[in-house]
Amino acid sequence: MDICKMTALELAGKIHSKEIMIKDALDAVYKNIDKFDAEYNCYISTCREPAYRRAVEIQARIDAGEIISALAGVPVSVKDNICTKDIETTCASLMLKNFKPIYSASVIDKMEAADMILIGKLNMDEFAMGSTSETSYFGEISNPWDKGRVPGGSSGGAAASVSAQEAFLSLGSDTGGSIRQPCSFCGVTGLKPTYGSVSRYGLIAYASSLDQIGPIAKDVADCAALFEIISGKDAKDGTSMDFPKFEYPNVTNGSIKGKKIGIPADYLGRGISCDVKDAILNAKRELENLGAIVEEFAMPIVKYAIPAYYIIACAEACSNLSRYDGIKYGYSSPLAENLKDTYIKSRSEGLGMEVKRRIMLGNFVLSSGYYDSYYKKALMAKKLIQQSFFDAFTKYDILLGPVAPTTALKKGESLSDPLKMYLGDIYTVMINIAGLPAVSVPCGFDKDNLPIGMQLIGKPFDETTILQAAYVFQKATDFLKSPADLQGGLS
Amino acid sequence: MQIGSDLVNYLEALARIELTDTQREKCKSDLQDILSYIDTLNELDTSGVEPLSHSFPVTNVFHEDCVQESKDRDGLLLNAPFKKDGCFKVPKTVE
Numbered sequence: 001m002d003i004c005k006m007t008a009l010e011l012a013g014k015i016h017s018k019e020i021m022i023k024d025a026l027d028a029v030y031k032n033i034d035k036f037d038a039e040y041n042c043y044i045s046t047c048r049e050p051a052y053r054r055a056v057e058i059q060a061r062i063d064a065g066e067i068i069s070a071l072a073g074v075p076v077s078v079k080d081n082i083c084t085k086d087i088e089t090t091c092a093s094l095m096l097k098n099f100k101p102i103y104s105a106s107v108i109d110k111m112e113a114a115d116m117i118l119i120g121k122l123n124m125d126e127f128a129m130g131s132t133s134e135t136s137y138f139g140e141i142s143n144p145w146d147k148g149r150v151p152g153g154s155s156g157g158a159a160a161s162v163s164a165q166e167a168f169l170s171l172g173s174d175t176g177g178s179i180r181q182p183c184s185f186c187g188v189t190g191l192k193p194t195y196g197s198v199s200r201y202g203l204i205a206y207a208s209s210l211d212q213i214g215p216i217a218k219d220v221a222d223c224a225a226l227f228e229i230i231s232g233k234d235a236k237d238g239t240s241m242d243f244p245k246f247e248y249p250n251v252t253n254g255s256i257k258g259k260k261i262g263i264p265a266d267y268l269g270r271g272i273s274c275d276v277k278d279a280i281l282n283a284k285r286e287l288e289n290l291g292a293i294v295e296e297f298a299m300p301i302v303k304y305a306i307p308a309y310y311i312i313a314c315a316e317a318c319s320n321l322s323r324y325d326g327i328k329y330g331y332s333s334p335l336a337e338n339l340k341d342t343y344i345k346s347r348s349e350g351l352g353m354e355v356k357r358r359i360m361l362g363n364f365v366l367s368s369g370y371y372d373s374y375y376k377k378a379l380m381a382k383k384l385i386q387q388s389f390f391d392a393f394t395k396y397d398i399l400l401g402p403v404a405p406t407t408a409l410k411k412g413e414s415l416s417d418p419l420k421m422y423l424g425d426i427y428t429v430m431i432n433i434a435g436l437p438a439v440s441v442p443c444g445f446d447k448d449n450l451p452i453g454m455q456l457i458g459k460p461f462d463e464t465t466i467l468q469a470a471y472v473f474q475k476a477t478d479f480l481k482s483p484a485d486l487q488g489g490l491s
Numbered sequence: 492m493q494i495g496s497d498l499v500n501y502l503e504a505l506a507r508i509e510l511t512d513t514q515r516e517k518c519k520s521d522l523q524d525i526l527s528y529i530d531t532l533n534e535l536d537t538s539g540v541e542p543l544s545h546s547f548p549v550t551n552v553f554h555e556d557c558v559q560e561s562k563d564r565d566g567l568l569l570n571a572p573f574k575k576d577g578c579f580k581v582p583k584t585v586e
Contacts, residue, residue: 102566195546209545238552239545307532310525318506327579332572338582343507356508357521363505364498364522377532379542384535386543419524435546460547 003028004165005484008074008222011168015073016062022055022073022117025168029075029119033166040142040151042161044080046120047087051075058115070225070248072115077167079158080121081128082213083202084108087118091204092136093126095324095331095350105202106237107171107213107230114229122157122170126352127321128178128206130154131421132414135354140411143185144483145450149408152182158216159186165484169217169226173203175210176309177403177428180440183216184403184453187442187481189470190216191223194461195435196241198227199234207316208239210309210432219480220441220471224248227463243461254468257291261456261469262396264299267427272405279444279452280402283473287400290472294400301388302430304381306422309429311365311378317355318362324350357418386434389457398469399457401427403440407450427455437463441470442479451479492530494523 003011003025014020030048037043058073078084081091083101085108090096108118126135133141133156141156143149144164151160155172159182162170172179174192183190191214198213205211215226228248234240263284268277284294326332326346333345351359365374392399404424414421431438436457443454458466474480499519503509510518564577573580 099570102562102569235552235554239549241547241549301535304532304535307529311529311532322507326572327581329570330572336582339584340507342582344509347507348509351508353514353518356506356510356514357518359506359508360499360502360518361522361525363502364526367502367505373533374529376542377535377537379544380537380540381532381535383540383543384537386546417524418521419528422525422528433546 004032005482006168007218008071008168009225012071012074016068018062022059023052025073026051026055026075026117026119029166029168033120036164036166039147040144040160040164040166041139042123042141042157042164042166043077043120044090044092044123044138045088047118051117051119054117058117061115069114069229071229074116074168075119076111076116077120077122077158077161077170078108078118079124079155079170079172081124081173081204082107082171083204084118084121087121089121089204090138091127092124092138093351093355094137097137097331099329101202103202106199106234108202110230116229122155122161124157125154125354127204127355128154128173128175129317129354129358131177131181131424132409133157133182134411134415135352137352143408145187146408146448148410149450150185150411152185152408154178155216156182159183159188159190162186162188162216162218163482165482169215169222171213171230172216173211173213174432175206176313176432177425179214179216180403180428180438180453180455181425183440184451185408187451187479188216188218189220189223189439189441190214191227191439191463191467192431192437193227193231193463194437196239197231197243197437197461197463199237199240201234201236205320207313208320209316210313212432220439220467220474221248221252223439224251224467246463250464251467251471254464254471255291256287256469256472259292259398259469260396261287261292261294261398261400262392263294263296263400264302265296266299266302267401271423271426272402273407273446275407275446276402276405276452280400280454283443283454284400286473286477287469290476292469297392297395299388299392301385302426305385305430305433306426308378308381308385309425309433310361310422311374312382312433314358314362315366315375316362318359318366321355321359326350354418382433385430389434389436393459398466401455401457403427403453403455407446407448407452431457436460437466439466439470441473443477444479492526494519494526
């Protein structure tokens with residue numbers, strides 16, 4: 001019995017029936033990390049001692065027959081921009097190397113209350129800025145399907161670790177596609193929840209109006225189970241919203257018969273690779289076979305999504321990252337001689353180039369003389385983008401599209417050309433701008449046998465409908481493969 | 492929109508960031524590429540459109556004015572690069 005091949009819910013079932021001891025699950029996953037992570041670099045740190053200590057406590061309660069959550073005893077890995085009390089939280093930056101938060105994010109508290117066990121912190125693009133996981137101060141991550149390729153980003157470690165069976169499931173964050181795109185590149189499933197459905201308290205801010213924490217897992221059911229645990233209004237996040245409690249069993253009991261699904265035709269236009277387009281059209285036929293009514297519709301505003309996104313995200317980033325001053329916490333330059341020098345040298349030495357570029361772009365769009373023509377214009381575009389989605393949802397229950405125009409890129413391809421990297425976000429950023437939920441699900445393989453993902457986009461706070469459709473699709477198809485199952489397995 | 496060296500210098504000053512000469516040149520051309528692309532937004536007709544800040548309507552959140560535990564001083568100073576007598580230590584600010 002290979003524990004690491006199991007889904008989180010399968011493992012939880014065996015832990016609850018005492019077929020598997022929690023300690024054995026920890027041994028198994030840490031063994032895989034020790035075996036593979038020198039190659040993939042998914043983790044920035046592991047926290048074995050507290051994990052084993054927690055395992056003893058939870059095992060005792062399970063042995064005593066106490067009532068437990070659906071994922072009790074399951075090891076979980078967390079992107080390193082989510083604060084974990086007394087455990088280093090680096091944002092993959094020199095700026096926060098050695099930073100130990102004095103509190104945990106609300107999602108961490110919720111997972112602890114559900115008796116899940118934190119096993120490590122995952123590598124990512126520095127401050128979640130990037131789509132390839134190549135900007136980490138702690139080194140690039142490799143895609144388990146092809147080590148010469150990127151895993152996507154910015155939650156590259158969160159997706160790659162699940163794909164490589166170095167994690168059962170993980171938490172990522174998604175500001176413009178940072179959960180969905182790496183899931184697509186690594187062949188795993190991830191949910192970007194509705195803005196306001198998961199507390200951002202303790203998520204190190206990149207672009208606060210767009211950031212959202214969400215689950216990454218081997219399949220839809222695992223994602224849904226973890227989403228149930230982490231979602232809900234939180235007094236500590238003023239933008240978190242009240243909405244009917246999400247219950248994951250509804251996901252596995254649903255059907256898509258008679259559901260209307262729309263595909264924005266502009267999602268299949270210029271720039272998309274043939275293999276990705278074919279996979280989406282095959283998925284369309286599959287969904288039709290399952291009883292859904294699928295049609296294409298025009299959504300011309302797609303071409304303005306990237307400009308609007310980068311203006312808004314960078315504007316918020318430059319404001320959020322002004323807190324890194326070399327004084328309260330984080331890196332402080334040893335070369336600084338006065339206060340202004342402390343700011344300038346600490347930031348110049350402590351932050352990477354992609355982060356600096358976005359901070360500077362943010363300063364530009366907010367600076368006097370440019371504010372109206374850039375920042376304000378982008379907020380008006382945001383209104384129109386959201387309206388386009390709301391119009392579509394008067395006709396459709398769900399929208400379907402690709403996650404990214406291509407499969408995983410070769411390393412180094414977009415690092416030298418930031419604009420090229422930004423353009424790869426075309427299908428994902430709009431969902432953050434509109435605040436909607438979307439789930440990324442494997443839907444095929446390209447000619448190089450690299451996974452392709454599709455996203456199902458839903459109405460605000462209607463994660464249930466998209467997860468039901470994704471669940472039915474996964475049941476009917478056979479795309480949930482791990483590179484570990486390939487000939488030769490992981491090396 | 493043309494990006495000149497003066498503008499890059501100005502943005503560095505606003506951002507409290509100092510680039511090396513090589514970084515500055517690369518940053519200038521990258522910003523030029525990005526802003527040229529961003530300028531396609533000018534084609535979008537936004538006349539009469541209200542700017543949207545929050546995706547969903549949010550209202551001010553009030554709670555009872557009651558005493559709650561706050562973080563302790565030692566904890567807050569734990570990550571400070573330099574500290575002295577229970578305070579953050581900074582370089583001299585007044586001559």
